[in-house]
Amino acid sequence: MSLNIGGISLRHGLILAPMAGAADASFRAVCRAQGAEYTVSEMLSAKALCYEQLSRKTADNTHKTANIARITPPEAPCSVQIFGSEPEFMARAAALLASGEYRGADDGRLLPVAIDINMGCPVHKVVSNGEGSALMKNLPLAGEIIRAVRDAVKIPLTVKFRAGWDADHINAPELARIAEANGADAICIHARTREQMYAPGVDISIIGEVKRAIKIPVIGNGDIFSADDAVRMITQTGCDGVAVARGALGNPWLFREIAFALDGIPYVPPTDAERLELALAHARDMIARKGERVGLAEARPHMARYTKGIHGSAVARDAIMKAESLDIIEEIFSGLCP
Numbered sequence: 001m002s003l004n005i006g007g008i009s010l011r012h013g014l015i016l017a018p019m020a021g022a023a024d025a026s027f028r029a030v031c032r033a034q035g036a037e038y039t040v041s042e043m044l045s046a047k048a049l050c051y052e053q054l055s056r057k058t059a060d061n062t063h064k065t066a067n068i069a070r071i072t073p074p075e076a077p078c079s080v081q082i083f084g085s086e087p088e089f090m091a092r093a094a095a096l097l098a099s100g101e102y103r104g105a106d107d108g109r110l111l112p113v114a115i116d117i118n119m120g121c122p123v124h125k126v127v128s129n130g131e132g133s134a135l136m137k138n139l140p141l142a143g144e145i146i147r148a149v150r151d152a153v154k155i156p157l158t159v160k161f162r163a164g165w166d167a168d169h170i171n172a173p174e175l176a177r178i179a180e181a182n183g184a185d186a187i188c189i190h191a192r193t194r195e196q197m198y199a200p201g202v203d204i205s206i207i208g209e210v211k212r213a214i215k216i217p218v219i220g221n222g223d224i225f226s227a228d229d230a231v232r233m234i235t236q237t238g239c240d241g242v243a244v245a246r247g248a249l250g251n252p253w254l255f256r257e258i259a260f261a262l263d264g265i266p267y268v269p270p271t272d273a274e275r276l277e278l279a280l281a282h283a284r285d286m287i288a289r290k291g292e293r294v295g296l297a298e299a300r301p302h303m304a305r306y307t308k309g310i311h312g313s314a315v316a317r318d319a320i321m322k323a324e325s326l327d328i329i330e331e332i333f334s335g336l337c338p
């Protein structure tokens with residue numbers, strides 16, 4: 001299998017899906033190093049980026065939105081995901097991001113290789129503004145947004161959405177056709193409705209339906225927690241690539257495992273010691289990028305996840321979530337893996 005996103009060629013089509021609050025620069029870099037071929041930023045508000053750029057303040061904390069789009073070499077190729085419901089703001093934000101001509105987040109950053117439009121976020125705060133998956137209820141506006149962003153940037157454009165709003169309104173194939181007609185280079189479909197949020201169980205047949213509806217590449221997404229899950233999605237739906245979100249948390253090696261399965265090569269999983277070594281490197285990188293306080297707070301849930309499956313880790317996870325320094329986490333790890 002291979003995936004081509006507007007000229008960006010990925011041998012296995014393995015993508016780290018966007019995860020606000022989890023797939024930050026550090027985690028994207030970790031996943032890239034373990035076989036993800038392409039990453040996507042956390043979602044950022046197009047309108048917030050535009051307003052932030054208009055504001056005269058220049059202190060670091062006034063560029064919070066721009067910071068989300070900060071890409072460094074270990075995460076590349078990385079696409080930046082934007083959300084919003086107003087075509088003009090979406091177009092302006094995309095143009096700013098693609099040109100790199102915005103203030104903030106400018107030390108060592110790379111340009112995004114693509115822009116991804118979020119039409120799948122189910123969160124109330126987003127949907128109540130007509131953004132994210134609410135756009136699946138307004139396909140003409142969804143089309144206008146895609147067209148406006150397409151006209152604003154030359155780099156590849158992708159759109160991520162769900163099966164539909166609810167079981168009575170499954171319209172992903174229709175939105176896929178609209179995305180294709182308005183110039184998208186690929187689409188990513190999460191095989192759940194908005195109503196399902198993240199409830200267990202996905203019906204991946206919708207991915208096959210979308211694949212049959214359009215000619216541009218289709219990236220399948222939803223409940224890939226093992227190489228078997230990925231292979232099943234690819235063989236059953238004919239999708240051109242897969243995006244993995246939760247399955248990579250605590251297990252970034254999943255990408256390599258999937259690549260090996262696709263190549264028919266036996267896969268040897270990392271030892272417990274190797275897992276915890278990478279976990280610590282991940283935490284150190286988070287602290288280096290975000291500072292001790294924020295970095296450690298955000299690293300704790302990642303660290304807890306890395307211990308899953310290791311003997312005696314249930315108790316350790318509680319301690320990790322309370323650890324006040326990385327040294328303490330390191331000590332807990334040594335107890336697990338002497």
Ligand SMILES: Cc1cc2nc3c(=O)[nH]c(=O)nc-3n(C[C@H](O)[C@H](O)[C@H](O)COP(=O)(O)O)c2cc1C
Nearest residue numbers: 017018019020042043190222223224244245246247
């Ligand atoms: C913590 C978290 C944050 C997420 N943030 C985003 C986001 O910013 N943009 C987006 O399009 N999807 C977001 N998603 C959805 C995932 O990209 C993905 O579509 C969904 O989790 C299903 O894939 P999975 O079963 O592999 O987790 C998020 C999911 C999680 C769990």
